[in-house]
Structures are given as structure tokens and as C-alpha cells.
Amino acid sequence: MNIVLLEPDDCQDALWIIQQPRQYQHIIQHLKLKVGEHLKVGIRNLARYLVEIKKIDHDKIWVEPIQKEFVPTKLPVTLIVALPRPKVLRRLVMDSVTLGVDKLILIHSYRVDKSYWQTPFLQQLDHYVTLGLEQAGDVYAPEIQLYQRFKPFVEDVLPQMIDIDKPAYLAHPYAEKPMPQAIGHACTVIIGPEGGFIPYEVDLMKKNGCQVYHLGNRILRTETAVSYLLGRLFA
Amino acid sequence: MNIVLLEPDDCQDALWIIQQPRQYQHIIQHLKLKVGEHLKVGIRNLARYLVEIKKIDHDKIWVEPIQKEFVPTKLPVTLIVALPRPKVLRRLVMDSVTLGVDKLILIHSYRVDKSYWQTPFLQQLDHYVTLGLEQAGDVYAPEIQLYQRFKPFVEDVLPQMIDIDKPAYLAHPYAEKPMPQAIGHACTVIIGPEGGFIPYEVDLMKKNGCQVYHLGNRILRTETAVSYLLGRLFA
Known part of the structure; x- marks a missing residue:
């Protein structure tokens, strides 16, 4: 995956939540990202952002948007x-x-x-x-x-x-x-x-x-x- | 498969032999062809033919070339x-x-x-x-x-x-x-x-x-x- 696609419901607060096991595992085990590192995230049918990882626990990751990114055209x-x-x-x-x-x-x-x-x-x-x-x-x-x-x-x-x-x-x-x-x-x-x-x-x-x-x-x-x-x- | 690809060794005699289980099963079970029906066959690195099925037994099919066919260019x-x-x-x-x-x-x-x-x-x-x-x-x-x-x-x-x-x-x-x-x-x-x-x-x-x-x-x-x-x- 080249971005992590989140549902709008997970992006309501100041920190957004990544909680799908498939996405969590990709970020932790494959990308091996840590708190403070950056990640590309999309919100379904809304927009795409560069985000920073703020907190990681055993099954969730909290991220904060840094900047909006370009979404490729259809x-x-x-x-x-x-x-x-x-x-x-x-x-x-x-x-x-x-x-x-x-x-x-x-x-x-x-x-x-x-x-x-x-x-x-x-x-x-x-x-x-x-x-x-x-x-x-x-x-x-x-x-x-x-x-x-x-x-x-x-x-x-x-x-x-x-x-x-x-x-x-x-x-x-x-x-x-x-x-x-x-x-x-x-x-x-x-x-x-x-x-x-x-x-x-x-x-x-x-x-x-x-x-x-x-x-x-x-x-x-x-x-x-x-x-x-x-x-x-x-x- | 859109042609059956044979090895030159299987095409030495007047009748050519289809004996690979994968190809045999495709012709019998999927295409459900019978003696007298036609089939497209290639000979590896040589040419492509329309052939007629002459004989079928429990694990082999014998075919006879009818005419040479066009091979697509690379x-x-x-x-x-x-x-x-x-x-x-x-x-x-x-x-x-x-x-x-x-x-x-x-x-x-x-x-x-x-x-x-x-x-x-x-x-x-x-x-x-x-x-x-x-x-x-x-x-x-x-x-x-x-x-x-x-x-x-x-x-x-x-x-x-x-x-x-x-x-x-x-x-x-x-x-x-x-x-x-x-x-x-x-x-x-x-x-x-x-x-x-x-x-x-x-x-x-x-x-x-x-x-x-x-x-x-x-x-x-x-x-x-x-x-x-x-x-x-x-x-």
C-alpha cells in the first residue's frame, strides 16, 4: 500500500486513528515506522494528507495531519x-x-x-x-x-x-x-x-x-x- | 489456452501426439472435443497449425495437420x-x-x-x-x-x-x-x-x-x- 486509507469516522478528532489490523501490521511490521515519523494517509472520498505518527499502542496508531497532498486524477x-x-x-x-x-x-x-x-x-x-x-x-x-x-x-x-x-x-x-x-x-x-x-x-x-x-x-x-x-x- | 503447444518430438510422424495431462484434460474436459473436430496447435519454436483429431484414448490424442496458420509477431x-x-x-x-x-x-x-x-x-x-x-x-x-x-x-x-x-x-x-x-x-x-x-x-x-x-x-x-x-x- 502506498497510502493508508482511513474512514471519515476515524478522522473526527485532532488525532486520527489507524485501527484496522491489516493497516496496523503494514505500518509496524513492513514499514517499521516509529513515533515522529511521517506517513501518507487518505480519507475515503475526501482528501489525502501527509501525517505524523504521534502515538502507537498494541493495536492502534494515532496520527496528526501535517499537510494536504495532491490526489491523482481519474x-x-x-x-x-x-x-x-x-x-x-x-x-x-x-x-x-x-x-x-x-x-x-x-x-x-x-x-x-x-x-x-x-x-x-x-x-x-x-x-x-x-x-x-x-x-x-x-x-x-x-x-x-x-x-x-x-x-x-x-x-x-x-x-x-x-x-x-x-x-x-x-x-x-x-x-x-x-x-x-x-x-x-x-x-x-x-x-x-x-x-x-x-x-x-x-x-x-x-x-x-x-x-x-x-x-x-x-x-x-x-x-x-x-x-x-x-x-x-x-x- | 488458445492453442495447444507441442514439442517437436511429438510431431515427427504423420499423426502428432498430445500426451501432456494438462493439455489432454483441457481438450477432453473443457473443450469437450471429439474425433473429427478441429483444434489449433503450435509446435514449439516452429509453426502453428489447424489440426483434426483422428484418435482419442484414455491419456493420448492423435491429430493430423490440416493447414498452417499465421503466428502473431512479437x-x-x-x-x-x-x-x-x-x-x-x-x-x-x-x-x-x-x-x-x-x-x-x-x-x-x-x-x-x-x-x-x-x-x-x-x-x-x-x-x-x-x-x-x-x-x-x-x-x-x-x-x-x-x-x-x-x-x-x-x-x-x-x-x-x-x-x-x-x-x-x-x-x-x-x-x-x-x-x-x-x-x-x-x-x-x-x-x-x-x-x-x-x-x-x-x-x-x-x-x-x-x-x-x-x-x-x-x-x-x-x-x-x-x-x-x-x-x-x-x-
Whole structure:
């Protein structure tokens, strides 16, 4: 973690409290910080500070803010991904947040195993968002939405997200044209499941306003495709 | 896996043999293929084919080549990475191979835990290369080199890899200028360990011909940085 993300409730008094065991252990055992040393801290959805450690006991650390710090900006992107298997989901959420995705939407698709929607990880997305923010040094949690039905999402929700200033790009291995690069505007990007979207799904997304582009002639894992694509798109 | 990668020894006769349990199970249990159906197969470091399944027994599959297929080209990049912890190493090797890195070099650095060099995964790199090739649909294994001493590598080996047609770019969070994007030439890219290179290391790489660029103001995990950076660099 590159910052320690606190909840607003823990930052009400003059001294703020770090009391989550995961964070406490990171500071004491990994960073080996002592009273008087400095640390980067974020307050969820509010701001980021440099703080000084004032007191340490067996399970809490008290810190005092020294100065406000810059919070990195988000990428102007809505990322839509077919729900991956649970193990991949955790890293995908964490990575998307770390990379600065503004909004993340997980959708169903023909090749998404229905059991994936039952994974307990979907109840713990906040935890992976926190890990992603702490990695990036960010404090603003992106919005996350889930759509368990493909057709209503593509026909009713997706078209409202597309306009001339914010096109929707579908990454699909068999498209004719390559994905745009170093664009200077917002966009929505869509990445399919392992095995890809089926032709019916690609057609439905096209009909509802998506532009279809390939990402080269190598087939990437979902998580690899996300960071590769975001690196390609934004300057 | 998007192709099944075979060893040249298994492709000597008219019918080729698939006998690795991992590959056998993938074809039978996951793809559920039967005699007469088609499959994509690669022969390591040679070529890629569409094949037909001719015979299946309890632990082997015999296939016959139908036609030669296109093998995706590599990216003109040498990737140098500070050795990450073992769990990350596996995914990093797999992803680098999938993305088409031409040559991968793992080096030591001050913030690389010395125990990482003892991991059994370093003896199994070929396996992760195979997984990466099978994901990408590629058959050519990239060259992988290990350098356990930072200074001799940077002073003696690195300068010989740099010339005007192939510059070396070091990704470093506190650089002044952003990493180039959509370049039209080969390059070497260098990515530091968790916690970054120390100032002495950055200086030594600079002195030996590296250009230092940042990747934005978010701090990325090593694996995320690799795919983000490669997506950014190449058109």
C-alpha cells in the first residue's frame, strides 16, 4: 500500500486513528515506522494528507495531519467487463481502481459461468476497491454497477452512456480495425469474457452504438487486456 | 489456452501426439472435443497449425495437420524487470510472453528481497512461458536472462543493448517527463521493484544511457505496469 486509507469516522478528532489490523501490521511490521515519523494517509472520498505518527499502542496508531497532498486524477473512462471468475475478479477490480477507472460495470454474457454471480467476492468489492486505492495513492472510490442480464443492459442502459463526446469501444479479437490510441477524450470500453463475446452479443452491442476494434492478434487474459487497453487509450 | 503447444518430438510422424495431462484434460474436459473436430496447435519454436483429431484414448490424442496458420509477431521490446516476489513472477512471465515481449531480463535491485532468487519458480520459467504462448496463440519462446548483480549488469551489459534505433526507457514514478506513446521503433523498457529503484540505481542507469520517464501519478503494481506500459508504447 502506498497510502493508508482511513474512514471519515476515524478522522473526527485532532488525532486520527489507524485501527484496522491489516493497516496496523503494514505500518509496524513492513514499514517499521516509529513515533515522529511521517506517513501518507487518505480519507475515503475526501482528501489525502501527509501525517505524523504521534502515538502507537498494541493495536492502534494515532496520527496528526501535517499537510494536504495532491490526489491523482481519474481516467475519463467507464470500463465494462464481462464478469470473470472470482480469482480474476479480485485482481481486475483492484487493477481497474489502481489505474484510475472512473466507473466499473460488470455484466453477464453467454460465456460467463452463471455460478460466478454467486461468488462471495461480489459482496467484498469494497475491500478490493480499498486495496486498489491504497496501491494507487487515490482516495476516491469509483462507482461499481452489476448487470446480471445482458440484453436489457445493452438495449436500455448502454445507449444512454454513449454520446458524441464519449463513444463506446468494444475490444474484440476479430474486428477489422485496431483500437484507437492516445485519444484526447472520454470513452466507454467493453471487454469480453474468456472465450470472447458470441457473434449475437457483438451484433447487439454494435446495433446499440458500440464501435468494434481489435487489440492486435494476440489473445490476452481479461486482466492483462484491461491494463494494456487503458495504457493504449490515454495520453 | 488458445492453442495447444507441442514439442517437436511429438510431431515427427504423420499423426502428432498430445500426451501432456494438462493439455489432454483441457481438450477432453473443457473443450469437450471429439474425433473429427478441429483444434489449433503450435509446435514449439516452429509453426502453428489447424489440426483434426483422428484418435482419442484414455491419456493420448492423435491429430493430423490440416493447414498452417499465421503466428502473431512479437513486440520489438526487451523488457527488464526487477525480480518480483514468486507469486507475481509467474503472472509477470506469463503476461510478458502473452503480450509478445521479444526478450525478458530479470535483474536484482536494492529493494528485491534476496530470498526471491531462491524460489523454485525460477526453475520452472519454461512452464510459464508455455502458458503465456498458449494464451497468446504464439509458438516462439522469448529469450529470458537473469542477472543477480545490479551494478555489473547496468555497467557492462545494458550499454551494449542501447543504440540510437533502440533507446532504453526507465519507468520511474518521480521522473519529470511522461513515457513516450505509440512509438514506431524498438526499445528496451525497465521496470523497478515494489517500492521502486533507489536514487543510486536510477542515477547509475541514467549514466549508462537510460532515459527516465514517469507513467502518470498513480503507483502501479509491477504486473499492471508491464501491460499498461506495453499498451502505451506500441501502435
